[in-house]
Amino acid sequence: MHQEAEAILLTEIFRAQGKEVMPRDTYELENPVVKMPGTEFMEKISAALEYFIRERLNTDPEWKDIKVILSDANVPGEGEHKIMSFIRAQRSMENYDPNTRHCLHGHDADLIMLALASHEVHISILREFDNPNGRIPARFYQFVDIWILREYLELEMKTPGCKQDTERLIDDFIFICFLTGNDFIPQIPSLEINEFAVDLLIEVYKTTFNKMGGYMVNTDKIKDKYGAYLEVSRLEKFFHELSLCEEKILLKRYELQEKLLRKIQSEAAVKEWAKGEDRGEKKTSFAQQFFYPVETSLERKSDDVVRKNTRELWRTVSDIFCNKDDLFKNGACKQDKIRPGWKSRFYREKFGAETSKEVGRLQTEMVQKYLEGLCWMLQCYFYEVPSWTWCYPFYYAPFASDFKCLSQFNISFTVDKPLRPFDQLMAVLPPQKNVLSCALPKCYSKLIGCEESKIQMSHPTGI
Structure with a gap:
């Protein structure tokens, strides 16, 4: 069932139980889309931050000598990347003090990689996390000191018996970690963080360094528009060495998932049997469980209760769809046993490539786009965004063994401008009117659903 239809059904069930919920057209106030650039929510946040900063600067003596820079959602780019751009700009100044200390606060692990890419020694990252072991919920802070990580x-990273430059080793470390996936590209299929993929990448790098003939990344050439900062011949040797482990990893993963699947399905069967026993004792039907007469003397609930009920409704909808999507519990997570021809079957089932010619053409295109993605990220992490419109067009990454003949690809990017906040919203919001009414000005929301609108093709109906 579509999530929208599930929500409508649950709304009726909640109201039948006497649980008042917010009107249907305001549900999306619980949706994260209203917290994106261009929304009223983010505009209020920006205004509140500006007021708070001005108030402190004018009234608090401890803020007297502090310089505050506010870069809100109206400034393009992700927060952590904007911070690193500022640090790089500082480093380029003639009077910059190399002993300057930086402290960054944020959850995103990408901050660690960006801090390493800055080559600033004195950086600490303040991370907030929940205590997973304590009985009483508590929040803790931890420092990640980049100089210790370096x-x-x-x-x-150092190869025994080989004199190496630490800074370039760090650059290569950042680069090989891209292969485990991030916000911009998917991971290489044989690499999973929780399967110690980073350890494997480091080991392959060390054993292949001499064969490669040196480092893969040269950040001195990072401004080159044709990708001269990446040594593709060395990268190809690295991928070849990594591909020697690929089939073993996939086979082991298959065996472990089959074992886990049998265990989970067995436990689920026991739980279902126990539920059946309970239903037999209580003799209650679906209607008796979910539909109760509404009390005529029901008093109007307070706004807080209504909001609480609405949040409960959407958590229930989310739980329902999580359970439906749990491929282990519903038995749909059948892995294709690793045997000869597994790669061709992968491209046929995931992409519909039937012939060997189609598979070869698809592999070549995926490798080229993935290589572009690696170059795009190198420039983002070490310099600036080379293109605001570039994206990796596939859901999956190529296999390590697909990366061959890399020198045939010419890498370059089109210099363009980022989307403005409202344009960005128009590009990502779903076409449901109740979503748009919460997140867009009325003059913009009218453009969606209008047959004469030029953006109508980006918002097809019936999804």
Whole structure:
């Protein structure tokens, strides 16, 4: 059932139980889309931050000598990347003090990679996390000191008997970690973080370094528009060495998932049997469980209760769809046993490539786009965004063994401008009117659903 239809059904069930919920056209106030750039919510946040900063600067003596820079949602780019751009700009100044200390606060692990890419030694990242072991919920803070991480990486990455530049080793470490996937490209299929993929990448790098003939990344050439900062011949040798482990990893993963699947399905069967026993004792039907007469003397609930009921409704909808999507519990997560021809079957089932010619053409295109993605990220992490419109067009990444003949690809990007906040919203919001009414000005929301609108093709109906 579509999530929208599920929500409508649950609304009726909640109201039949006497649980008042917010009107249907305001449900999306619980949706994260209203917290995107261009929304009223983000505009209020920006205004509140500006007021708070001005108030502190004018009234608090401890803020007297502090310089505050506010870069809100109206400034293009992700927050962590904007911070690193500022640090790089500082480093380029003649009077910059190399002993300047930086402290960044945020959850995103990408901050660690960006901090390493800055080559600033004195950076600490303040991370907030929940205590998973304590009985009483509590929040803790931890410092990630980049200078200590740099020392560990120097020990881990160095090839025995080989004189190496620590800074370039760190650059290569950042680069090979891209292969485990991030916000911009998917991971190589044989690499999973929770399967110690980073350890594997480091080991392959160390054993292949001499064969490659040196480092893969040269950030001195990072401004080159044709990708000269990436040594593709060395990268190809690295992928070849990585591909030697690929089939073993996929086979082991298959065996472990089959074992886990049998265990989960067995436990689920026991739970279903126990539920059946309970239903037999209580003799209650679906209607008796979910539909109760509404009390005529029901008093109007307070706004807080209504909001609480609405949040409960949407959590229930989310739980329903999580359970439906749990491929282990419903038995749909059948892995294709690794045997000869597994790669061709993958491209046929995932992309509909039937002939070997189609598979070859698809592999070539995926490798080229993935290579573009690696170059795009290198420039983002070490310099600036080379293109605001570039994206990796496939859901899956190529296999490590697909990366061959890399020198045939010419890498370049089109210099363009980022989308403005309202344009960005128009590009990502779903076409449902109740979503649009919460997140867009009325003059913009009218453009969607209008047959004469030029953006109608981006918002097809019936999805």
